[in-house]
Amino acid sequence: xxxxxxxxxxxxxxxxxxxxxxxxxxxxxxxxxxxxxxxxxxxxxxxxxxxxxxxxxxxxxxxxxxxxxxxxxxxxxxxxxxxxxxxxxxxxxxxxxxxxxxxxxxxxxxxxxxxxxxxxxxxxxxxxxxxxxxxxxxxxxxxxxxxxxxxxxxxxxxxxxxxxxxxxxxxxxxxxxxxxxxxxxxxxxxxxxxxxxxx
Amino acid sequence: xxxxxxxxxxxxxxxxxxxxxxxxxxxxxxxxxxxxxxxxxxxxxxxxxxxxxxxxxxxxxxxxxxxxxxxxxxxxxxxxxxxxxxxxxxxxxxxxxxxxxxxxxxxxxxxxxxxxxxxxxxxxxxxxxxxxxxxxxxxxxxxxxxxxxxxxxxxxxxxxxxxxxxxxxxxxxxxxxxxxxxxxxxxxxxxxxxxxxxxxxxxxxxxxxxxxxxxxxxxxxxxxxxxxxxxxxxxxxxxxxxxxxxxxxxxxxxxxxxxxxxxxxxxxxxxxxxxxxxxxxxxxxxxxxxxxxxxxxxxxxxxxxxxxxxxxxxxxxxxxxxxxxxxxxxxxxxxxxxxxxxxxxxxxxxxxxxxxxxxxxxxxxxxxxxxxxxxxxxxxxxxxxxxxxxxxxxxxxxxxxxxxxxxxxxxxxxxxxxxxxxxxxxxxxxxxxxxxxxxxxxxxxxxxxxxxxxxxxxxxxxxxxxxxxxxxxxxxxxxxxxxxxxxxxxxxxxxxxxxxxxxxxxxxxxxxxxxxxxxxxxxxxxxxxxxxxxxxxxxxxxxxxxxxxxxxxxxxxxxxxxxxxxxxxxxxxxxxxxxxxxxxxxxxxxxxxxxxxxxxxxxxxxxxxxxxxxxxxxxxxxxxxxxxxxxxxxxxxxxxxxxxxxxxxxxxxxxxxxxxxxxxxxxxxxxxxxxxxxxxxxxxxxxxxxxxxxxxxxxxxxxxxxxxxxxxxxx
Numbered sequence: 001x002x003x004x005x006x007x008x009x010x011x012x013x014x015x016x017x018x019x020x021x022x023x024x025x026x027x028x029x030x031x032x033x034x035x036x037x038x039x040x041x042x043x044x045x046x047x048x049x050x051x052x053x054x055x056x057x058x059x060x061x062x063x064x065x066x067x068x069x070x071x072x073x074x075x076x077x078x079x080x081x082x083x084x085x086x087x088x089x090x091x092x093x094x095x096x097x098x099x100x101x102x103x104x105x106x107x108x109x110x111x112x113x114x115x116x117x118x119x120x121x122x123x124x125x126x127x128x129x130x131x132x133x134x135x136x137x138x139x140x141x142x143x144x145x146x147x148x149x150x151x152x153x154x155x156x157x158x159x160x161x162x163x164x165x166x167x168x169x170x171x172x173x174x175x176x177x178x179x180x181x182x183x184x185x186x187x188x189x190x191x192x193x194x195x196x197x198x199x
Numbered sequence: 200x201x202x203x204x205x206x207x208x209x210x211x212x213x214x215x216x217x218x219x220x221x222x223x224x225x226x227x228x229x230x231x232x233x234x235x236x237x238x239x240x241x242x243x244x245x246x247x248x249x250x251x252x253x254x255x256x257x258x259x260x261x262x263x264x265x266x267x268x269x270x271x272x273x274x275x276x277x278x279x280x281x282x283x284x285x286x287x288x289x290x291x292x293x294x295x296x297x298x299x300x301x302x303x304x305x306x307x308x309x310x311x312x313x314x315x316x317x318x319x320x321x322x323x324x325x326x327x328x329x330x331x332x333x334x335x336x337x338x339x340x341x342x343x344x345x346x347x348x349x350x351x352x353x354x355x356x357x358x359x360x361x362x363x364x365x366x367x368x369x370x371x372x373x374x375x376x377x378x379x380x381x382x383x384x385x386x387x388x389x390x391x392x393x394x395x396x397x398x399x400x401x402x403x404x405x406x407x408x409x410x411x412x413x414x415x416x417x418x419x420x421x422x423x424x425x426x427x428x429x430x431x432x433x434x435x436x437x438x439x440x441x442x443x444x445x446x447x448x449x450x451x452x453x454x455x456x457x458x459x460x461x462x463x464x465x466x467x468x469x470x471x472x473x474x475x476x477x478x479x480x481x482x483x484x485x486x487x488x489x490x491x492x493x494x495x496x497x498x499x500x501x502x503x504x505x506x507x508x509x510x511x512x513x514x515x516x517x518x519x520x521x522x523x524x525x526x527x528x529x530x531x532x533x534x535x536x537x538x539x540x541x542x543x544x545x546x547x548x549x550x551x552x553x554x555x556x557x558x559x560x561x562x563x564x565x566x567x568x569x570x571x572x573x574x575x576x577x578x579x580x581x582x583x584x585x586x587x588x589x590x591x592x593x594x595x596x597x598x599x600x601x602x603x604x605x606x607x608x609x610x611x612x613x614x615x616x617x618x619x620x621x622x623x624x625x626x627x628x629x630x631x632x633x634x635x636x637x638x639x640x641x642x643x644x645x646x647x648x649x650x651x652x653x654x655x656x657x658x659x660x661x662x663x664x665x666x667x668x669x670x671x672x673x674x675x676x677x678x679x680x681x682x683x684x685x686x687x688x689x690x691x692x693x694x695x696x697x698x699x700x701x702x703x704x705x706x707x708x709x710x711x712x713x714x715x716x717x718x719x720x721x722x723x724x725x726x727x728x729x730x731x732x733x734x735x736x737x738x739x740x741x742x743x744x745x746x747x748x749x750x751x752x753x754x755x756x757x758x759x760x761x762x763x764x765x766x767x768x769x770x771x772x773x774x775x776x777x778x779x780x781x782x783x784x785x786x787x788x789x790x791x792x793x794x795x796x797x798x799x800x801x802x803x804x805x806x807x808x809x810x811x812x813x814x815x816x817x818x819x820x821x822x823x824x825x826x827x828x829x830x831x832x833x834x835x836x837x838x839x840x841x842x843x844x845x846x847x848x849x850x851x852x853x854x855x856x857x858x859x860x861x862x863x864x865x866x867x868x869x870x871x872x873x874x875x876x877x878x879x880x881x882x883x884x885x886x887x888x889x890x891x892x893x894x895x896x897x898x899x900x901x902x903x904x905x906x907x908x909x910x911x912x913x914x
Contacts, residue, residue, distance in 0.1 A: 074470035075463035111466065112329055112459035113417060128418055134403070170242055175471045175478035177242050 038065035040080075040165045040190040045142075047086075047161045047197055052150045054197075056084060058142040060165055060190075067185035068167075069132070071176070072116075077108035079121075079168040080139065086148055086197065089158035098159075099148045104168075105139050159197035165190045213497050220493050223248050224486050248485050255492035262499040275517070276510035280502055287498040291491060299487050306479050314469050326462045329455040333425075336447070337415045340429050343370055344443050345413075348433045351377070351441065356385075363388040372443040373426075374398060380438050398444060400430060408432075408440065417447065425452040508536040512543055524551035584664075584675045589613050589635055592673065601657070601680045602627075623649070627657060634661055635674050645681070647861075649897065654861050656682045690884065693866045697759035701752045708745050708752070715741040754877050758866065758884065768912055769808060771799045771833055771844055778812040779831070787825050793832040799844050800912040807885045814878045815848050815905055822852025822903060835911065842911035843891070851902040860895050 045058035060082070064072065072078055086099040104121035115128045116135035129135040153159065166189035169180040180186035227244045266284070269277035347366050354362045359377060367375040367388040376397040377385040382405065387397040398420075400408070408414045414430040425447035433439040447455075468475070508531060515526040526547040530537050572595075575582050581598030583591055594609045602624055604617070614628040614635075621628075626648040634642055641662045648655055661676040719738035723731050772794045779790050801808075819829050830849045835842060855863060864883040867876040886893045889909055896904035 071470060075467040076470065110459065111326055111462055112455055173467065173471055174241055175475040178245060178478055178481055179474050181242060
């Protein structure tokens with residue numbers, strides 16, 4: 001009986017290993033991304049007090065992979081989510097999320113007018129650009145994005161601000177989604193950039 | 200057991216599982232519809248389904264592994280399970296694989312058939328047509344505006360606003376604005392008076408304008424409205440820019456939009472062609488894999504359930520084969536297998552009952568046999584049974600006692616083999632063997648032989664044994680030691696003879712004696728001296744002989760009459776010593792006495808025992824002559840759990856001839872020239888009356904030896 005239990009456990013491990021090996025391309029995406037030079041990087045970001053609220057300013061570098069560019073040029077809209085969060089640091093407990101907000105952009109190519117259209121999904125602003133780089137540039141600069149009230153900030157506590165930009169793969173056309181989860185060319189999201197909020 | 204009770208039935212679990220799988224697959228299939236609300240969950244559904252497949256794969260793998268182990272251990276039912284599972288898998292796999300293959304074919308061909316070169320070109324042409332149409336309209340507006348700028352050059356600055364209004368109406372633009380070189384609004388006119396702020400060109404437009412001195416572009420405003428923006432340079436002293444906005448007619452905008460939408464959709468589909476194939480193939484494979492795995496797993500479970508009674512039956516049969524009849528298998532189903540199990544249970548019950556009955560019968564037979572053996576063992580008659588080759592099969596205690604042969608020497612040997620070991624039994628054993636071989640029916644024979652305790656006489660009755668078919672299966676011999684019986688008969692006969700003899704002879708003796716004395720008394724004086732002397736001698740002879748005859752008759756009557764014993768405790772060594780003391784002085788014979796230490800007491804009539812000793816010692820004295828040696832010894836011996844005192848008396852005289860030994864204790868048997876021959880007969884009679892035995896020690900080669908055994912007196 002003992003032996004059979006042991007064997008079953010080892011069988012489970014073997015299956016788990018197979019599963020993990022299947023996930024390997026997804027895990028190793030970071031390396032390929034670095035080599036081929038694509039992905040989103042948050043270059044700099046700061047949260048400053050403006051009047052009675054904190055506002056975010058950030059510079060984000062969008063570099064699309066060949067596959068993503070191809071998809072865009074073939075009319076596939078790409079949705080980008082910029083996640084912004086403010087955390088209250090706690091020593092003996094996990095951090096408390098005070099603010100969790102974000103901006104959602106859609107970028108799509110219009111064949112008729114041969115232009116790229118960027119739409120801020122929250123505000124509903126639509127801007128057209130004749131080049132891709134211009135369209136991406138328009139998304140890359142964040143100015144004075146109001147994040148939270150000054151009142152939330154309590155002196156003596158420690159705070160951290162985080163920013164992360166992700167490509168919403170679940171908004172891709174359905175047939176592309178499984179591929180997007182497997183192919184590293186679609187791993188475009190940035191990592192969290194965290195910095196302490198000092199005042 | 201408690202766990203079994205709360206466990207839901209397997210069939211229900213299987214139904215729930217199948218329902219779940221179907222639901223998941225249906226959800227995934229629905230999610231593939233772009234418009235579906237589930238579309239957002241597609242990735243999760245895919246993952247859940249994949250995980251489900253992995254779990255099912257694990258379950259199937261574990262089942263296969265356990266089956267392989269069972270096969271290796273050659274467990275009951277494992278081979279049948281393997282065959283059924285293999286059959287099921289092959290049956291399920293074959294159509295599934297065929298359907299899968301053709302589905303994939305159709306899927307790929309179907310997707311490929313959506314796209315071809317003609318549609319490609321048509322789509323591109325349609326887009327180009329739309330673009331050309333818009334382009335033409337833009338150029339026309341540009342030319343129109345360029346022509347109109349001439350009128351602005353001449354008009355004074357104060358009238359520009361008014362002129363703008365005219366120009367706008369003339370050109371048909373929806374809005375017209377004049378910018379200074381720095382981008383300041385000089386004048387503006389709009390079809391809609393509420394629009395106070397005119398549409399401003401962006402930085403990019405300004406850049407292009409400064410490079411080319413004119414700008415024309417179509418741009419979307421709001422959702423589904425297109426606007427043509429035309430900006431030209433007004434060549435005044437200070438260069439100015441005139442911007443005109445023309446709305447594209449809604450119909451044209453709609454058409455262009457529709458063409459663009461179709462083109463983009465087609466482009467997207469074309470681009471996604473491979474992904475689409477992959478995605479559909481993935482979904483199809485997942486559906487097939489999951490259903491197959493689930494089916495195989497369920498097959499394992501149901502086959503296991505089906506096989507369970509068979510397994511139990513196999514184990515039960517093995518147990519019955521190895522002698523464990525108390526098998527009661529649980530009847531789990533009311534189907535054919537359940538019926539089989541019920542029948543098996545009934546069969547084992549019957550076998551168990553039959554086996555119990557057989558065992559009981561065996562015990563009964565054994566008891567019966569033991570009972571018979573006990574009876575046989577306690578018989579005084581010896582019983583010996585033989586097999587077909589005359590080997591002894593059984594012999595009872597009495598047989599051992601009569602032959603004085605130890606128990607374990609008897610069984611399994613033939614009588615002739617026993618003869619070699621026990622020479623003294625040669626005669627009776629050979630006789631019995633001969634009778635066994637010859638007899639075809641019941642036989643009876645009296646066999647006499649000289650045993651270790653003297654002459655023994657056996658009454659043998661034998662019968663061959665036959666089986667029910669009439670074959671000879673052996674024989675049985677029953678024999679009684681009738682030595683004592685015959686001796687008693689002889690003694691009784693002799694007693695009767697003696698009594699009659701005494702009675703018949705003694706009566707005339709006294710008259711004879713008296714008559715002879717009277718003759719002598721009357722005639723002595725009347726005869727001559729010579730005659731008188733002869734008379735004297737004759738009458739003396741008569742009287743003497745009559746006296747002798749009287750003595751003899753007295754002896755006879757003594758022998759014949761039942762002794763009237765008085766029973767006393769006798770200290771044998773003392774008694775022997777007293778008797779010997781009488782002879783030691785009288786004769787020159789040497790006596791050698793040897794007694795065991797301790798008390799050697801018997802119960803008996805001291806007078807009779809004294810007579811026995813006298814008779815024996817007299818005989819010994821007569822046999823050994825004046826210079827003989829008489830040895831007498833007293834020993835304590837044990838025979839048949841009874842203590843005996845053994846008196847042994849040996850002389851070194853002439854001995855007893857072999858032919859006389861058998862009859863020496865009978866009356867009128869004597870080796871002496873004179874004597875009645877009653878001495879030893881009386882001795883034997885007295886000893887037997889005391890419950891003892893006397894026999895001649897035949898092992899003695901010099902002289903004669905008598906051995907007497909008398910029951911010892913136990914205190």
